[in-house]
Amino acid sequence: xxxxxxxxxxxxxxxxxxxxxxxxxxxxxxxxxxxxxxxxxxxxxxxxxxxxxxxxxxxxxxxxxxxxxxxxxxxxxxxxxxxxxxxxxxxxxxxxxxxxxxxxxxxxxxxxxxxxxxxxxxxxxxxxxxxxxxxxxxxxxxxxxxxxxxxxxxxxxxxxxxxxxxxxxxxxxxxxxxxxxxxxxxxxxxxxxxxxxxxxxxxxxxxxxxxxxxxxxxxxxxxxxxxxxxxxxxxxxxxxxxxxxxxxxxxxxxxxxxxxxxxxxxxxxxxxxxxxxxxxxxxxxxxxxxxxxxxxxxxxxxxxxxxxxxxxxxxxxxxxxxxxxxxxxxxxxxxxxxxxxxxxxxxxxxxxxxxxxxxxxxxxxxxxxxxxxxxxxxxxxxxxxxxxxxxxxxxxxxxxxxxxxxxxxxxxxxxxx
Numbered sequence: 001x002x003x004x005x006x007x008x009x010x011x012x013x014x015x016x017x018x019x020x021x022x023x024x025x026x027x028x029x030x031x032x033x034x035x036x037x038x039x040x041x042x043x044x045x046x047x048x049x050x051x052x053x054x055x056x057x058x059x060x061x062x063x064x065x066x067x068x069x070x071x072x073x074x075x076x077x078x079x080x081x082x083x084x085x086x087x088x089x090x091x092x093x094x095x096x097x098x099x100x101x102x103x104x105x106x107x108x109x110x111x112x113x114x115x116x117x118x119x120x121x122x123x124x125x126x127x128x129x130x131x132x133x134x135x136x137x138x139x140x141x142x143x144x145x146x147x148x149x150x151x152x153x154x155x156x157x158x159x160x161x162x163x164x165x166x167x168x169x170x171x172x173x174x175x176x177x178x179x180x181x182x183x184x185x186x187x188x189x190x191x192x193x194x195x196x197x198x199x200x201x202x203x204x205x206x207x208x209x210x211x212x213x214x215x216x217x218x219x220x221x222x223x224x225x226x227x228x229x230x231x232x233x234x235x236x237x238x239x240x241x242x243x244x245x246x247x248x249x250x251x252x253x254x255x256x257x258x259x260x261x262x263x264x265x266x267x268x269x270x271x272x273x274x275x276x277x278x279x280x281x282x283x284x285x286x287x288x289x290x291x292x293x294x295x296x297x298x299x300x301x302x303x304x305x306x307x308x309x310x311x312x313x314x315x316x317x318x319x320x321x322x323x324x325x326x327x328x329x330x331x332x333x334x335x336x337x338x339x340x341x342x343x344x345x346x347x348x349x350x351x352x353x354x355x356x357x358x359x360x361x362x363x364x365x366x367x368x369x370x371x372x373x374x375x376x377x378x379x380x381x382x383x384x385x386x387x388x389x390x391x392x393x394x395x396x397x398x399x400x401x402x403x404x405x406x407x408x409x410x411x412x413x414x415x416x417x
Contacts, residue, residue: 001021001036001046001107001108001109001319001321001349001351002021002046002105002106002107002205002321002351002353003020003021003022003036003043003046003106003107003108003113004018004019004020004021004022004106005018005019005066005067005103005104005105005106006018006019006102006103006104007063007066007101007102007103007104008101008102009089009090009096009099009100009101009102010062010066010069010087010088010089010090010101010102010103011059011062011065011066011088011090012057012058012059012062012090012377012381012382012383013059013062013063013066013090013382013383014090014092014093014096014380014382014383015382016102017063017383017384017385018385019050019052019063019353019373019385020387021046021047021050021351021353022044022045022046022047023044023045023046023047023368023370024368024369024370024389025044025045027368027369027370027395028368028395029367029368031048031344031345032047032048032049032344032367032368032371033045033046033047033048034046034048034349036108036349037111038108038111038112038113039111039112039134039135040134040135040136041113041133041135041136043108043113046349046351047351047368047370047371048343048344048349048350048351048352049340049343049344049351049352049353049367049371050351050352050353050354050371050373051354051355051356051361051367051371051372051373052353052354052355052356052373052374052375052385053355053356053357053359053372053373053374053375053403054355054374054375054376055376055377057377058375058376058377058383059375059376059377059383059385060325060355060375061209061210061325061326061355062383063355063375063383063385064207064208064209064323064324064325064353064355065207065209065325066103067205067207067323067353068207068209068323069086069087069101069103069118070103070105070116070118070178070201070205071201071202071205071207072086073085073086073120073178073181074178074181074201074202083176084122084123085120085121085122085123085124085125085176087100087101087120087121087122088101088122089101089121090381090382091381092380092381092382093380098121099121100119100120100121100126100127101119101120101121102117102118102119103117103118103119103120104116104117104118105201105205107197107200107204107205108319109196109197109199109200109204109319110196112132112133112134112196113132113133113136114130114131114132114133114197114200115129115130115131115133116129116130116131116197116201117129117131123175123176124146124175124176125144125146125175125176125177125178126145126146127143127144127145127146128142128143128144128178128179128180129142129143129144130142130143130180130194130197132197139156139158140154140156141155141156141158141159141193141194142154142155142156142159142166142179144173144179146175151175153166153170153179159193160191160192160193161183161187161191165191168186169182169183169186172186180194180197180198180201181198184198203312203320204319204320204321205320205321205323206309206312206313206320206321206322206323207323208305208306208309208322208323208324208325209325210325210326210329216305216306216308216309217293217301217302217304217305218278218293219305219308220234220304220305220307220308221248221278221293221304223308224248230311231248233307233311234248234304234307234311235247235248237303237307237310238300238303238304238307240338240342241303241335241338241339242335243300243303244282244283244284245280245281245282245283246281246282246283246288247280247281248278248279248280248281249278249279249280249281277292277293278292278293279291279292279293280293280296298329299331299332299335302329302331303331303335306324306327306339309322309324310322310339313350314346314348314350319348319349319350320350320351321350321351321352321353322350322351322352322353323353323354324352324353324354324355325354325355326354326355326356326357327339327354327355327356328356328357328358333358333360333361334360336356336358336360336361337360337361337366340352340361340366340367341366344366359400359403359404360400362399362400362403363398363399363400363401368389368395369387369388369389369393369395369397369399370387370388370389372387372388372389372399372408373385373386373387373388374386374387374388374408374409376409388403388408391407391408393407
C-alpha cells in the first residue's frame with residue numbers, strides 16, 4: 001500500500017512535490033477508501049484511486065516515471081554499470097545540473113510501515129536509506145551515503161545478518177546498484193527482513209508508462225501460454241467492456257522461449273512475445289470471425305495490455321499498487337469509468353493511480369474531491385502537484401465545471417490570433 005510518494009530535481013520537478021494517498025476525513029463514498037492494517041499503529045484511511053489531470057507537458061508522465069524509478073534500478077545488473085542511471089535533473093536551473101534527483105516512498109508491506117529514501121545522479125547512488133516503523137517507532141535498517149569522504153554505510157542495530165554479512169553485502173554493492181538488491185540476492189532464506197520491502201518494489205508497485213502498453217499487450221498473451229487457466233479471465237475482462245472475444249489463440253515459433261511458471265517476469269515476456277502470432281476470435285449475431293492481433297483496434301490492444309498488471313495486483317496479496325500513464329488512451333470514457341468502478345468494488349486494498357485527460361470522470365460522481373490531482377508548470381518550467389481538495393469547495397460541487405472554469409488551475413494557456 002502506498003501512503004505517499006515525493007520527488008524533486010527530476011525531469012520537470014524542481015522542488016519536492018508529493019502525491020499523497022491519505023484520505024481526507026469526513027468525506028463520503030466510503031468504498032473509495034480502506035483502513036490500512038498496521039500492527040501497533042492507528043493510521044488514517046488510504047485512497048483506493050488517484051486521478052491526475054493537467055495540460056500536456058505539465059509533468060503528469062514525469063510523475064509516473066518517477067514512481068517507476070525503483071523498478072528500473074532493480075533491473076540494473078553489475079554487468080551494466082557502464083550505462084548511466086535513468087535520471088535527468090531539472091534542466092532550467094543550472095545549480096541543479098550536478099545535484100542528485102530525490103525520491104521518497106512511504107508504504108506498507110506485510111503489516112509494517114516503511115520509508116525508503118533515494119538520491120541518485122546518472123553516475124551513482126548518492127543516498128539509499130530504509131527505515132521501518134514497528135509499532136510506530138522509527139527504526140533505521142540501513143543507510144548508504146556518498147560524499148567527500150567516499151561511501152559510508154550505517155547499519156541499524158536491528159538489521160538481521162550480523163556485521164560480517166552486512167560487510168559482505170556492502171562489498172558486493174557497486175556504485176550504480178541498489179544495496180537492497182544485493183542484500184536480498186545474497187541472503188539465505190532465513191534472512192527475510194529486507195525481502196519484504198524489496199518485494200514491494202519488485203512486484204507490489206507496478207508502473208506502466210504509455211510507451212510500454214504495446215509490449216504489455218504481447219506479454220498478456222504470452223502469460224496465457226504458461227497459465228492457460230486464466231484465458232477465461234481475460235475473455236471475461238474484455239467482454240465486460242463490450243469487446244466480444246470468444247477465443248484467443250497463441251502460436252509461438254520458439255516454445256523454449258516461454259518462461260516457466262516459476263519465472264514469470266515482464267522483461268522475459270517482452271522479449272519472447274515478439275515472435276508470437278496471436279489470433280482473437282470475435283463473435284457477432286452473424287457468426288464468428290478470426291482477427292490477427294495486428295488488426296485489433298488500439299483500444300483493444302491497450303485493454304489486453306492493461307489486463308496483465310490488473311490481474312497481477314488483484315491476484316497477488318490484494319494490496320498492490322498499479323500506476324498507469326494515460327489510462328484513457330484509446331478507451332471510451334464509459335470503459336474507464338467501469339474499470340474504476342470495478343476496482344472500487346473489488347473488496348481488495350489495492351490502489352490505482354493514473355494520469356488522464358478524461359474529465360468525464362469528474363462528472364461521474366465516482367471519485368471524491370481528494371482523489372483528483374492536478375499537475376501544473378510555472379513560469380520557470382517547474383511542475384507543481386496539488387489536490388482539488390486543496391481549494392475551497394463543497395463535496396457535491398460540479399468538479400468538471402469548476403475545473404474548466406480554472407478554479408483549480410491546471411488548464412493549458414492557449415494563445416489565439
